[in-house]
Amino acid sequence: xxxxxxxxxxxxxxxxxxxxxxxxxxxxxxxxxxxxxxxxxxxxxxxxxxxxxxxxxxxxxxxxxxxxxxxxxxxxxxxxxxxxxxxxxxxxxxxxxxxxxxxxxxxxxxxxxxxx
Amino acid sequence: xxxxxxxxxxxxxxxxxxxxxxxxxxxxxxxxxxxxxxxxxxxxxxxxxxxxxxxxxxxxxxxxxxxxxxxxxxxxxxxxxxxxxxxxxxxxxxxxxxxxxxxxxxxxxx
Numbered sequence: 001x002x003x004x005x006x007x008x009x010x011x012x013x014x015x016x017x018x019x020x021x022x023x024x025x026x027x028x029x030x031x032x033x034x035x036x037x038x039x040x041x042x043x044x045x046x047x048x049x050x051x052x053x054x055x056x057x058x059x060x061x062x063x064x065x066x067x068x069x070x071x072x073x074x075x076x077x078x079x080x081x082x083x084x085x086x087x088x089x090x091x092x093x094x095x096x097x098x099x100x101x102x103x104x105x106x107x108x109x110x111x112x113x114x115x116x
Numbered sequence: 117x118x119x120x121x122x123x124x125x126x127x128x129x130x131x132x133x134x135x136x137x138x139x140x141x142x143x144x145x146x147x148x149x150x151x152x153x154x155x156x157x158x159x160x161x162x163x164x165x166x167x168x169x170x171x172x173x174x175x176x177x178x179x180x181x182x183x184x185x186x187x188x189x190x191x192x193x194x195x196x197x198x199x200x201x202x203x204x205x206x207x208x209x210x211x212x213x214x215x216x217x218x219x220x221x222x223x224x225x226x
Binding site for chain 2: 004035041043044045048055056059091093102104106107108110
């Protein structure tokens with residue numbers, strides 16, 4: 001059973017460009033979470049999605065950042081007009097339905113975004 | 117807002133000894149607390165989950181305690197091995213989203 005797959009593993013963009021980060025959850029998982037890890041800092045929650053719905057986006061910057069989890073295909077984290085401060089490791093996690101109680105989250109190995 | 121504190125200094129320990137890590141939080145107690153392991157360049161890996169009505173949870177050489185009165189969780193690695201060297205993250209489950217501590221690095225020397 002494949003784990004959470006993130007691509008690309010490394011992404012380099014110039015200031016002002018767009019960055020698209022992809023996440024394929026584990027098979028059977030309908031919940032996706034995005035986290036950001038800045039150098040020398042802990043993981044910070046960004047957004048929590050179910051298929052076609054945003055459940056909690058309280059950690060998302062108000063501008064330039066958006067996320068989606070369509071009915072078909074991977075979840076996408078999109079950063080428009082990137083700035084140097086967006087350089088970080090972005091991790092995606094997935095879990096099955098929480099209907100049967102809290103479930104641990106399974107993480108991918110992240111996308112390391114570097115802004116030139 | 118919730119604040120989570122883990123020892124920022126690396127824990128250096130000799131192989132075979134028990135490593136004990138601390139996770140303290142402020143404000144209200146979550147219903148669940150989770151511990152993860154993270155290796156350099158990799159994503160966190162789930163280790164243990166403990167509920168607020170559970171005092172202790174074990175998995176092989178790992179043990180977690182959860183004291184909602186003290187607002188503290190302790191994470192123990194018994195009979196530590198060099199392969200246990202990693203950063204260990206405490207996370208509070210806030211209705212789906214996880215709020216992480218900064219992590220404690222553990223270094224086990226032979």
